[in-house]
Amino acid sequence: MDAMPTVELIRDALATVIDPEIRRPITEIGMVRSVDVDGDLAVIGIDLTTQGCPMRERITSDVEAAARTVSGVEDVRIELGVMSEEQRLExxxxxxxxxxxxxxxxxxPGNMTRIYAVASGKGGVGKSTVTANLAAAMAQDGFKVGVLDADIFGFSIPGMLGVEGQPTRLDDMLLPPIAHEVKAVSIGMFVPEGQPVVWRGPMLHRAIEQFLADVFWGDLDVLLLDLPPGTGDIAISVAQLLPHAEILVVTTPQSAAAGVAERAGAIAVQTSQSVVGVVENMAWLEQADGTRLEVFGSGGGQTVAGRLSKTLGTDVPLLGQVPLDITAREAGDAGTPVVISDPDSPAASALRAVARTLTARQRGLAGRSLGVTPVKR
Structure with missing residues (x-):
């Protein structure tokens, strides 16, 4: 005969249920209002974070499944409610x-998130494609990753990651959508399709500040920022708000693009940031016979890396060369990065190698607490 279920056993089981948006146990964030047992029936009260919680059905099914793992539970009744203002504040x-x-x-102090601002001198070099694929590749390797689409005017991250809908609002806090295990936020999630964003400098700064402060990012290993082309207001705002962010420059092999990309990296001189490296996108097109067709010329990535090394007085490596690959374009249009949809393709292999180079790097000591207390004499 099975042992009778108890409230304690059911609560222990509910501790395994993770909120899909906050990514913490529902018992830890105050969602479990009550647990009662009546014979083999478990009656569980759940307070959702918002009235229109988009994860209502998933949470309900996960709670029921967890409760049924307790020996003796034959039936589960879930009574849904909504957190009060005091609960949400807590x-x-x-x-x-x-x-x-x-x-x-x-x-x-003590924050260990590695922050990479993906920059380019001009548009059309595939900066957003690189950002989305690096994020997805890092997440596949088990890292907790977030992407902030800082390209306010030319946002494209939601489409490339397949994110639909807006972040869930918890009063003045936003819970970012998650796609391919990547948390993402973009102004594109808040404006109607086809509507342009017409803002000036102060509004741009405030938007980036809100995305950093008002969004619940959680404990991230890596935050990637998809910057707009050039060295304008947003690049400066990011340097002010995230002074320890490192710049990743994306260019194409073309000499004209390389010259412009160099300026995007050289902004580090004014902002006191570091440049982690250069990625050369659209490096070549592989032919059926195994040869490479260099559609946009060659050497641009190495040229940018060399010039930035000289300008900044530190080694700026060429981290990778990503070939032209039709599967990468198709994957981006479909909302599934190529590192997921076609992991063995040439572009996916190159992008994954860059991602692993970035995640293998040790974070510097800047901004970290050393656990040392000054002694007065």
């Missing part, structure tokens, strides 16, 4: 590490 404070007001977590 939850927001918990997610912010005990701080009631929004903060940029990536600038806090």
């Amino acid at each position: 939850l927001r404070s918990t997610l912010r590490g005990g701080k009631p007001e929004p903060i940029i977590q990536f600038t806090q």
Whole structure:
């Protein structure tokens, strides 16, 4: 005869249910309102974070499945409710590490997130494609990854990652959508399709600041920012808001593109940032006979890396050369990065190699607490 289920056993089982958006156990974030047992019936009260919670059905099914793993539970009844204002305030404070007001977590002492700002001198070099695929490749390798689409005017990350809908609002906090295990936020999630964003400098700065402070990113290993082309307002704002972000320059082999890309990296001189390396996109087109057709010339990536090394006085490596690959374009249009949809393709292999180089790097000591207390004499 099976043992009778208890409230404690059911609560232990519910601790295995992870909120799909917050990515924490529902027992930890105050969603489990009550647990009652009546014979073989488990009655569970769940408070959703918002009235229109998009994950209502998934949470309900996960809670029921977890409860049924407890020996003796034959039936489950779930009573859904919504968190009160006080509960949401407590939850927001918990997610912010005990701080009631929004903060940029990536600038806090002890934060270990590696931040890469993906930049280019001009548009059309595949910067967003590189960003989306690096994020997906890192997530596949088990890293917790976020992407901030900082290209306010030319946003494309939602489409490339296949993200639909808006972030869930928890009062003044946003819970970012997750696609391919990558958390992503973009202004494109808030404007109607086809509508342009017509903003000037101060509004651009405020938008980036809100995406960094108001979004619950969680404990990320890597944050990637897809910057707009050039060295304008947003590049400067990112340097101010995330002074420890490292710049990843994307270029094509063409000499004209390389010259412009060099300026995108050289902004590090003014902002006191570092350049982690250069990625050469559209490096060549592989032919059926195994030869390479250099559609846009050759050497641009190495040229940019060499010139930036000289300008910055430090080694700026060419991290990878990504060939022209029709599967990469098709994958981006379909909302599934090529590193996932066609992992053995030439472009996917090159992008995954760059991603692994970036995640293998050790984070510097800048901004980190050393655990040392000054002694007064």
